[in-house]
Amino acid sequence: MAKEIEHPRPVADWETRGYWEGAGRHELVLQRCKRCGSVQHRPRAQCAKCFGPIEHFVASGRGTVYTFTVTEQNQVPPFRDAVPYVLAYVELEEGPRLLTNVVGCPPDEVRIGLPVRAEFRTGADGFGVPVFRPA
Amino acid sequence: MTLSRQVAIAGVFEHPTRWAPDKTEFQIMAECARGALEDCGLELRDVDGLFAASMSMGAMGVVSLAEYLNLKPRHLDGTNIGGSSFVAHVSHAAAAIHAGLCEVALILYGSTAASNALAIGTGMGGGRDAGASFVSPYGLTTVGSYALVAQRHMHVYGTTSAQLAEIAVTMRRHAGLNPNAKMRKPITVDDVLSSRMISRPLHLLDCCIISDGGGAVIVTSAERARDLKKRPVLLLGCGEAVCHQEVGAPDLLSIAAKQSGAQAFRMAGVSHDDVDLCMIYDSFTITVLATLENLGFCKPGEGGAFVSGGRIGLSGALPLNPDGGGLSSNHPGMRGIFLVIEATKQLRGECGERQVLDASIALAHGTGGTLGVAHSGATLVLGRG
Numbered sequence: 001m002a003k004e005i006e007h008p009r010p011v012a013d014w015e016t017r018g019y020w021e022g023a024g025r026h027e028l029v030l031q032r033c034k035r036c037g038s039v040q041h042r043p044r045a046q047c048a049k050c051f052g053p054i055e056h057f058v059a060s061g062r063g064t065v066y067t068f069t070v071t072e073q074n075q076v077p078p079f080r081d082a083v084p085y086v087l088a089y090v091e092l093e094e095g096p097r098l099l100t101n102v103v104g105c106p107p108d109e110v111r112i113g114l115p116v117r118a119e120f121r122t123g124a125d126g127f128g129v130p131v132f133r134p135a
Numbered sequence: 136m137t138l139s140r141q142v143a144i145a146g147v148f149e150h151p152t153r154w155a156p157d158k159t160e161f162q163i164m165a166e167c168a169r170g171a172l173e174d175c176g177l178e179l180r181d182v183d184g185l186f187a188a189s190m191s192m193g194a195m196g197v198v199s200l201a202e203y204l205n206l207k208p209r210h211l212d213g214t215n216i217g218g219s220s221f222v223a224h225v226s227h228a229a230a231a232i233h234a235g236l237c238e239v240a241l242i243l244y245g246s247t248a249a250s251n252a253l254a255i256g257t258g259m260g261g262g263r264d265a266g267a268s269f270v271s272p273y274g275l276t277t278v279g280s281y282a283l284v285a286q287r288h289m290h291v292y293g294t295t296s297a298q299l300a301e302i303a304v305t306m307r308r309h310a311g312l313n314p315n316a317k318m319r320k321p322i323t324v325d326d327v328l329s330s331r332m333i334s335r336p337l338h339l340l341d342c343c344i345i346s347d348g349g350g351a352v353i354v355t356s357a358e359r360a361r362d363l364k365k366r367p368v369l370l371l372g373c374g375e376a377v378c379h380q381e382v383g384a385p386d387l388l389s390i391a392a393k394q395s396g397a398q399a400f401r402m403a404g405v406s407h408d409d410v411d412l413c414m415i416y417d418s419f420t421i422t423v424l425a426t427l428e429n430l431g432f433c434k435p436g437e438g439g440a441f442v443s444g445g446r447i448g449l450s451g452a453l454p455l456n457p458d459g460g461g462l463s464s465n466h467p468g469m470r471g472i473f474l475v476i477e478a479t480k481q482l483r484g485e486c487g488e489r490q491v492l493d494a495s496i497a498l499a500h501g502t503g504g505t506l507g508v509a510h511s512g513a514t515l516v517l518g519r520g
Contacts, residue, residue, distance in 0.1 A: 005274060007273070008263075008271050010265075010271070011267075012268070013264075013265035016268065038382060039382075042380070049382065067286045067287035068286060069283050069337075070332070071274060071279050071334050072331070072332045072334060073257045073333045073334070074258070075254045075258035076258055087273055087275060087279050088283075089387075089507075095383065095384060096384060097380075097383055097385065098383070099269065099270055099275065099380075099508065100273055101274070112287070112290045
């Protein structure tokens with residue numbers, strides 16, 4: 001079995017800090033527009049559809065695999081030591097598709113449509129990195 | 136007034152090198168500039184517009200290049216939207232010439248990607264800023280971004296690895312007719328399928344090669360081009376587009392070519408049946424398949440069948456990348472300029488054994504960036520003048 005990915009820590013600015021801090025509390029934080037209701041990811045200071053004000057909410061953490069690839073070659077550490085690993089878009093129940101890793105099962109068992117749930121890799125920085133495993 | 140048929144490609148040069156450890160990027164660009172100027176009979180002092188991008192040129196790279204070439208042009212454009220940049224440079228140059236901002240535009244690319252051992256497909260780590268942080272923790276590779284699209288295409292439409300492999304096999308066959316191509320030994324579908332997996336479902340031979348190289352294109356008014364050495368190639372239509380993750384719901388099968396291609400066809404006033412050959416950026420086999428569908432040469436989902444049965448071969452209904460493409464001829468990091476150069480030479484009838492007979496209209500489409508994550512597209516429709 002390959003090593004688990006030692007995720008490079010995210011760099012936050014004030015628009016994205018809430019997302020990473022939420023993940024540090026094991027919460028998947030998304031944004032919703034208070035004017036048009038659009039749910040958006042990645043986080044921004046305003047709604048990208050209507051420039052309206054946004055609010056944050058905690059998503060369910062449930063979704064399905066939209067597409068994926070089993071990465072067999074990556075020459076950059078730390079990923080070099082973690083191949084093969086699964087890079088995927090997970091479509092959340094709330095709509096947005098997140099680029100992420102699917103963990104917790106052999107790469108061969110990942111399929112498009114596979115139900116998954118979020119878990120979090122927290123670091124000393126207080127941030128969490130959301131990844132997903134079969135539900 | 137429309138830009139269509141007002142501006143022409145007058146000179147082109149593709150550097151024959153595929154391995155140049157003894158050269159710098161700017162040196163390769165200078166050698167290409169000289170070649171393209173000789174091709175059309177202009178002098179360096181005639182150049183008053185400079186367009187360039189490269190793997191290592193930073194924010195002011197085009198200024199450094201102007202100094203290196205000892206040029207003081209009156210129009211500068213360092214647009215870098217990935218490998219498609221040089222296709223976009225042609226339309227930017229056309230607009231600038233048409234508007235009177237410059238008269239002779241020189242577009243340049245040079246790279247020592249291979250001799251510098253740049254691991255482009257599987258070695259370029261993500262950035263470290265707040266935006267990149269939504270990608271960088273997860274180990275995205277360039278190949279991986281295209282593989283995400285390939286996997287989705289297979290799931291939705293039943294496209295097979297063998298169909299993708301047909302594209303690689305065809306490009307290799309074409310490369311066999313190009314004396315400068317880096318990889319000329321024929322391959323089979325089985326060779327592609329048994330090559331090692333890089334990012335499932337893409338195998339090694341689904342991926343473009345890495346070479347050194349460079350090229351130059353000279354664009355001027357159609358009127359001026361008529362007085363130069365070679366038969367002009369007219370810009371009939373052009374378009375640009377970008378695709379990204381939007382607010383979190385990207386449709387991975389709808390790529391930038393859909394928008395840029397529709398605009399280019401509309402401006403050109405020609406139909407798909409009028410196109411005699413295509414130069415499609417073949418960073419990976421899936422790039423070709425997705426581009427053909429999104430340009431409208433076949434319906435979504437029909438790309439797998441479309442590329443089979445010899446249709447994209449030299450004697451097929453839609454010859455594609457007669458030079459052997461990035462999959463077999465050359466891919467020095469960014470490939471857009473070679474799409475324009477080969478299209479031009481084909482329309483002039485200068486391509487010898489790999490010549491598409493009586494080619495009068497060509498389409499060139501460049502894709503830049505990471506297909507399933509964020510990419511640009513630029514399309515040109517070109518016609519024999």
